[in-house]
Amino acid sequence: MKPVSRRTLDWIYSVLLLAVxxxxxxxxxxxSTVAARRQLEKQYPGQTFGMNEYA
Known part of the structure; x- marks a missing residue:
């Protein structure tokens, strides 16, 4: 296998860190959105808190 340059390794590590x-x-x-939705449903039972307001 061909050796990989230091610059290429730095680029790969940077991309992996950005992905993480x-x-x-x-x-x-x-x-946080799931927790907020659960809190709203606990405070206001019977109402639906979906992403679409008009559904």
Whole structure:
């Protein structure tokens, strides 16, 4: 196998780190919306809190 240059390794590591950061922030945002929806359903039972207001 051909050796990989240091510059290429740095680029690959940067892309992997960016992917991990984006996935973790996506999980944080998703978990916070789920928690907020559960809190709203607990405070106001019987009402639907979906993403579409007109449904």
């Amino acid at each position: 950061v984006l996935l973790s922030w996506g999980f944080v945002i998703y978990a």
